[in-house]
Amino acid sequence: MEKMPKWADVVLIPIISLLLATILSAIVILAIGENPVEAVNLMVTGALGSTYGWGYTLYYATNFIFTGLAVAVAFHARLFNIGGEGQAMLGGLGVAIVCLSVPWPHWTIALLAACAASMIFGAAWAAIPAYLQAKRGSHIVITTIMFNFIAAAFLNYMLVNVMRPQGSQDPATARFPEAVHLPTFQSMFSSAENIVFRGAPANISFFVAILACIVVWALIWRTRLGYEIRAYGHSETGAVYAGISPVRITIIAMLISGALAGMMAINNVMGEAERLVLNSTEGAGFIGIAVALMGRSHPFGVFLAAILFGFLYQGGAELALWTSIPRELIVVIQALVILFTGALDNMVRMPLEKIFLSFRKGAE
Amino acid sequence: MTLMKSLMGAAAAVALTAGAALAEPALIFDLGGKFDKSFNEAAHNGASRWAEETGGTYREIEMQSEAQREQALRRFAEAGSNPIITMGFGMADPLAAVAADYPDTTFVVVDVTWLDAPNLRQVGFAEHEGSYLVGMMAAMASKTGTVGFIGGMDVPLIRHFGCGYAQGAKAVNPDINVVANMTGTTPAAWNDPVKGSELTKAQISQGADVVYAAAGGTGVGVLQTAADEGILSIGVDSNQNHLHPGKVLTSMLKRVDVAVYEAMKAGEDVETGVFVMGLSEDGVGYAMDENNAPLVSDDMKAAVDKARQDIIDGNVSVVSYYENDSCPALQF
Numbered sequence: 280m281e282k283m284p285k286w287a288d289v290v291l292i293p294i295i296s297l298l299l300a301t302i303l304s305a306i307v308i309l310a311i312g313e314n315p316v317e318a319v320n321l322m323v324t325g326a327l328g329s330t331y332g333w334g335y336t337l338y339y340a341t342n343f344i345f346t347g348l349a350v351a352v353a354f355h356a357r358l359f360n361i362g363g364e365g366q367a368m369l370g371g372l373g374v375a376i377v378c379l380s381v382p383w384p385h386w387t388i389a390l391l392a393a394c395a396a397s398m399i400f401g402a403a404w405a406a407i408p409a410y411l412q413a414k415r416g417s418h419i420v421i422t423t424i425m426f427n428f429i430a431a432a433f434l435n436y437m438l439v440n441v442m443r444p445q446g447s448q449d450p451a452t453a454r455f456p457e458a459v460h461l462p463t464f465q466s467m468f469s470s471a472e473n474i475v476f477r478g479a480p481a482n483i484s485f486f487v488a489i490l491a492c493i494v495v496w497a498l499i500w501r502t503r504l505g506y507e508i509r510a511y512g513h514s515e516t517g518a519v520y521a522g523i524s525p526v527r528i529t530i531i532a533m534l535i536s537g538a539l540a541g542m543m544a545i546n547n548v549m550g551e552a553e554r555l556v557l558n559s560t561e562g563a564g565f566i567g568i569a570v571a572l573m574g575r576s577h578p579f580g581v582f583l584a585a586i587l588f589g590f591l592y593q594g595g596a597e598l599a600l601w602t603s604i605p606r607e608l609i610v611v612i613q614a615l616v617i618l619f620t621g622a623l624d625n626m627v628r629m630p631l632e633k634i635f636l637s638f639r640k641g642a643e
Numbered sequence: 644m645t646l647m648k649s650l651m652g653a654a655a656a657v658a659l660t661a662g663a664a665l666a667e668p669a670l671i672f673d674l675g676g677k678f679d680k681s682f683n684e685a686a687h688n689g690a691s692r693w694a695e696e697t698g699g700t701y702r703e704i705e706m707q708s709e710a711q712r713e714q715a716l717r718r719f720a721e722a723g724s725n726p727i728i729t730m731g732f733g734m735a736d737p738l739a740a741v742a743a744d745y746p747d748t749t750f751v752v753v754d755v756t757w758l759d760a761p762n763l764r765q766v767g768f769a770e771h772e773g774s775y776l777v778g779m780m781a782a783m784a785s786k787t788g789t790v791g792f793i794g795g796m797d798v799p800l801i802r803h804f805g806c807g808y809a810q811g812a813k814a815v816n817p818d819i820n821v822v823a824n825m826t827g828t829t830p831a832a833w834n835d836p837v838k839g840s841e842l843t844k845a846q847i848s849q850g851a852d853v854v855y856a857a858a859g860g861t862g863v864g865v866l867q868t869a870a871d872e873g874i875l876s877i878g879v880d881s882n883q884n885h886l887h888p889g890k891v892l893t894s895m896l897k898r899v900d901v902a903v904y905e906a907m908k909a910g911e912d913v914e915t916g917v918f919v920m921g922l923s924e925d926g927v928g929y930a931m932d933e934n935n936a937p938l939v940s941d942d943m944k945a946a947v948d949k950a951r952q953d954i955i956d957g958n959v960s961v962v963s964y965y966e967n968d969s970c971p972a973l974q975f
Binding site for chain 1: 674676702704705707708709710711712713714715717718732733735736755757795797798799800803825828830852965968
């Protein structure tokens, strides 16, 4: 028997959690002598109050959808891929190589090629930890996090010594040619008299991310491979008994995971920066873990959680721009929201369940 | 009641600052943050000095992500801030994209000299010349014949520092051994005093008895360990001699504070163009005060001052790492 109706589980708990986080954040802001109402107002209008704000919110969300999906797919096979950061870095390298080395006639073809390259590079970076886990039993958490550092060092070497244009002191590649620039929301949705999403980095890869959500959903719940991944995740011995090869599933799940993390590069490298900079991933690989946990490893949940994180990033940026709230405190506010919505779920759930149970008793 | 009052007071303050936003200068710190004890903090000091002297106010933001660079530039420009002062080579590309859209706003950028825009003031520093001088002092103070260099993130700018340092050391003692290490390859390398401390110990075990830290906040750990282990260290950007009196040989000064202060003082009419601040402009130099006076002999000082004059006069030329992306005196 369900303890409480489904709508309460899906709607009420997140809203109450968000409310609690907002109240606690307000106390923190009040304690340093700033106006909490003003701050919340700034965050909400800054991130959601204009097409410009949405343009940034959705840009960040696109990154988090890809890395969140990456963690979610691996999680279905009970593999904890915390190497999304490194896989996304390598994906960026793949995108940069493809965009700079071939004179693409049109962005559509370039986007397909860049998607393929980012997936291959990201998957390749996940392949070694996957092999070590499957064949040698080296724990995937340790190997994937180590590979983040190797990726950072490798990218640094490539940018400082190989791909940096002569004379530039900035460790970054040259700008990608005009033909491979992805259409931004501004160019897609603006009309001559009404310019929307002005200057915002959100671009067509947001729709690629939505497509990826649907594909991942279909893969996990509508294909034989997805069934095998889930079966392996639920019980390894059960899966072996059913004739599922643990080696094969571990490697395939990690390859898909790495490919999804790598695909983030079409948004931040090809869509936004239009060149590869050293610090291009900025922790999105790690945020992906929180996004996947909060989204319960379901593509739709990942999508919603990614939007929430995008809101926090853009709202935080607006706070930093227009108030004197120090950036460390902005991180605290962001962390409070994550803590309440992600980690402290049971704190809200249990009292709420009790309330619903007592209602039901009253009705009987 | 009191709560309500403070709320309304805060709202009024917000409204006031919003009203006064016209032609206020703005300062954009790089990812290291305002209090990195080094590059960004120097900018903060310059801005605070201007604010204290003139009673003026300015907007500021510390970058948290790469996507914010262009965002902050545009938002400040649209809010009427002028001039907009930005820190670090990471701003070069965003500025190249944004500056032309706001022809009436003057942008100032520190550590960038290679852009082309009419409303842009680019301030670079001849860090290799200042590093050359402290490299000479390191070589003269070293008894073991080995000196160390600890850089922050492995980027061309820091190699530029290390290259000048090695050339200075080799000018004094051609046989000197220069040990160079970089802290890391991610932005975290600017703020990792623990790693800085480990690298210092590693360099000591290789015989180094003077270490030069060009590593932002990481340098705090380098200077601390050097003082603990009884060797000499050299600070960077700001005068760090006071951190460990009698243990810090000198500091390589890079007057970012002066660059920011002067840009704010000149206000909207700040002169645009490319400005490289070297030894002759006192943009770089070495620090002398009561904390390191006992460490620097008159001979050392005389030799370094002579080299300084020689570089200004063009009799000695210090090779810049940027010229052909390599260093004659040090292999990275």
